Amino acid sequence: MKSILFFIESLEGGGAEGALANLVGAIDKSKFDINVVSVTDNEFHTDTIKANSSYRSFTRKSPTGSRAKGLFNKAVIKLSLTAPPALVRKALIKGKYDIEVAFCEGYSTKIIGASKDKKSRKIAWVHTDLINNPWSEAMHGGARAEKECYKNFDAVVCVSQTIKDSFVKKYGMEEKTRVIYNVLNDKDIFKKAEEPFDFEPEKRPLLVLAGGLRKVKGFDRMVRVCARLRDEGYVFFAIILGGGSERGDIESLIDEHDLRRTISLLGFQDNPCKFMSKADVFVCSSRAEGYSTVVTEAVLLGIPVVTTECSGMREIFGEAECGIICENSEEGLYGALKKVLSEPGLLKRFGKESKKRAADFKSEVQIKAVEKFFEETQANAAEDKI
Numbered sequence: 001m002k003s004i005l006f007f008i009e010s011l012e013g014g015g016a017e018g019a020l021a022n023l024v025g026a027i028d029k030s031k032f033d034i035n036v037v038s039v040t041d042n043e044f045h046t047d048t049i050k051a052n053s054s055y056r057s058f059t060r061k062s063p064t065g066s067r068a069k070g071l072f073n074k075a076v077i078k079l080s081l082t083a084p085p086a087l088v089r090k091a092l093i094k095g096k097y098d099i100e101v102a103f104c105e106g107y108s109t110k111i112i113g114a115s116k117d118k119k120s121r122k123i124a125w126v127h128t129d130l131i132n133n134p135w136s137e138a139m140h141g142g143a144r145a146e147k148e149c150y151k152n153f154d155a156v157v158c159v160s161q162t163i164k165d166s167f168v169k170k171y172g173m174e175e176k177t178r179v180i181y182n183v184l185n186d187k188d189i190f191k192k193a194e195e196p197f198d199f200e201p202e203k204r205p206l207l208v209l210a211g212g213l214r215k216v217k218g219f220d221r222m223v224r225v226c227a228r229l230r231d232e233g234y235v236f237f238a239i240i241l242g243g244g245s246e247r248g249d250i251e252s253l254i255d256e257h258d259l260r261r262t263i264s265l266l267g268f269q270d271n272p273c274k275f276m277s278k279a280d281v282f283v284c285s286s287r288a289e290g291y292s293t294v295v296t297e298a299v300l301l302g303i304p305v306v307t308t309e310c311s312g313m314r315e316i317f318g319e320a321e322c323g324i325i326c327e328n329s330e331e332g333l334y335g336a337l338k339k340v341l342s343e344p345g346l347l348k349r350f351g352k353e354s355k356k357r358a359a360d361f362k363s364e365v366q367i368k369a370v371e372k373f374f375e376e377t378q379a380n381a382a383e384d385k386i
Helices: 015-026 046-052 067-082 085-093 107-112 143-150 161-171 186-193 219-231 247-256 293-300 313-317 330-342 344-361 363-385
Strands: 002-007 032-040 054-059 099-102 121-126 155-158 177-179 206-210 237-241 263-267 281-284 305-308 323-326
Touching (some): 015 293, 032 046, 054 067, 085 107, 099 363, 107 121, 155 161, 161 313, 186 293, 293 305, 293 344, 313 323, 330 344
Parallel strands (some): 002 032, 121 155, 206 237, 206 281, 237 263, 281 305
């Protein structure tokens, strides 16, 4: 049995974190010994990860709220951010593994890229378009240092073809870069979708959006688009699921356009699927994406989608007309939503296409590709020793 380490900075409710929870839950434990390490415990996906792996974290929260424990944790986190990456790998992650996976760009990649274990195969998992959303450069101190870090990996996995194209265009290394799509827990998604819908929209059709309230998600331009459509006489209701640093700005924008009876911010939701399943259309207003988990979930649930042109969207739709992929601009989003609000029959057609496409996202199909990749990685390691 081969041992695999997955290192990820956080297990909160983001797309990469959810993808790891799904992968760890689905992978064959008779073939692989799964180990997961994160920085802090008691986060959104921690219990799922613990149930399906050997799990550790750099710090643990005190059940009594001990001040001393809190200060100790702060010191450990500061050390992990400022100490040499090789020391962090040795002192805080520890252990020897056949495969070490940095499951997100940025911090995780920086630490695993510095691992000194020459016997382990190292894999970087990239979830972001590193050209259109180069947020991880700062963690390395610039693009040149980030590229040098990726050179330390035996393989780079990108979660969509467009992300791979972007990575190769920026950093090269095509010979060791490949595409593996995120694993979905389809059974869990369908189960969650059946939970009671505890929010009654004032109007229909119902537009649902979900994601962290950050600039990259484009909720600000969605608000402005809704104001234009409302002023033109279109009737609809939009809900935005998610929390984040820009909530105050989005609320102010809603108030500025007098949209309280048209848009509702419902905050972070443990189960967005119960809202998505009742939507007439799922909307992605993002300026950039990797391979959108929520758009994939919407298609799996048979929900029509209106999305801006981002990495992975055409791959999610495949050959099916699951909705509209519009120009990645405020004007593009406005035109696409105006079209579906003007032609209700479109949503019915898009919904049928989404249901056809859903069969391609079964977890059994996706996990086989991941397991085959890990087996090939180990086979290559064995050949290198000969």
